[in-house]
Amino acid sequence: xxxxxxxxxxxxxxxxxxxxxxxxxxxxxxxxxxxxxxxxxxxxxxxxxxxxxxxxxxxxxxxxxxxxxxxxxxxxxxxxxxxxxxxxxxxxxxxxxxxxxxxxxxxxxxxxxxxxxxxxxxxxxxxxxxxxxxxxxxxxxxxxxxxxxxxxxxxxxxxxxxxxxxxxxxxxxxxxxxxxxxxxxxxxxxxxxxxxxxxxxxxxxxxxxxxxxxxxxxxxx
Numbered sequence: 001x002x003x004x005x006x007x008x009x010x011x012x013x014x015x016x017x018x019x020x021x022x023x024x025x026x027x028x029x030x031x032x033x034x035x036x037x038x039x040x041x042x043x044x045x046x047x048x049x050x051x052x053x054x055x056x057x058x059x060x061x062x063x064x065x066x067x068x069x070x071x072x073x074x075x076x077x078x079x080x081x082x083x084x085x086x087x088x089x090x091x092x093x094x095x096x097x098x099x100x101x102x103x104x105x106x107x108x109x110x111x112x113x114x115x116x117x118x119x120x121x122x123x124x125x126x127x128x129x130x131x132x133x134x135x136x137x138x139x140x141x142x143x144x145x146x147x148x149x150x151x152x153x154x155x156x157x158x159x160x161x162x163x164x165x166x167x168x169x170x171x172x173x174x175x176x177x178x179x180x181x182x183x184x185x186x187x188x189x190x191x192x193x194x195x196x197x198x199x200x201x202x203x204x205x206x207x208x209x210x211x212x213x214x215x216x217x218x219x220x221x
Contacts, residue, residue, distance in 0.1 A: 001105050001167040001209040043123040089213055092192045098218040104188035105209030107165045111154040114170050114186040118147050120173035122182050129168040167209050
């Protein structure tokens with residue numbers, strides 16, 4: 001149940017590439033020096049080799065080595081910043097949050113929960129639940145009053161079926177007393193129970209669903 005990719009982070013990939021490049025450069029550089037030394041030892045004293053060419057090669061090797069060293073340094077700095085970001089985000093564990101997503105996690109112990117809001121007061125609400133694949137699960141007709149509220153769903157359908165844990169989407173349509181349809185938005189809410197780094201960014205887990213911290217709209221105490 002995730003809204004983010006769990007692939008290996010770019011920082012780790014970059015670090016691995018830098019290490020591989022550094023190892024190959026060291027091997028090539030040692031081979032170059034060995035060949036150069038052999039060539040100098042066996043050169044014709046009456047026609048010595050031109051020093052300009054191998055001097056340029058030495059300079060090029062040095063530039064590449066400096067570039068790889070700089071990449072390693074930048075990756076080290078990025079890793080440190082990521083750790084600071086993870087440590088800072090960990091303070092949200094156990095705190096209720098509101099997320100900029102209409103998808104919420106449902107678990108056996110905790111229902112999927114959303115806050116809803118409408119631009120004008122409504123008296124009725126049509127709530128449609130979709131599963132992770134976008135298939136319609138059920139529709140509920142609710143009596144409400146006002147411009148905002150909370151909707152909680154424990155996985156039970158109108159037919160009496162109990163759905164399994166997973167990621168579910170909530171689509172809402174509000175209705176005024178006069179029968180007018182009002183656009184109504186849903187925002188997932190719940191307590192943060194875990195924080196981890198995915199693709200170099202901190203990600204929070206809320207009732208089994210993962211969200212990037214950039215989707216957090218509000219943190220409550």
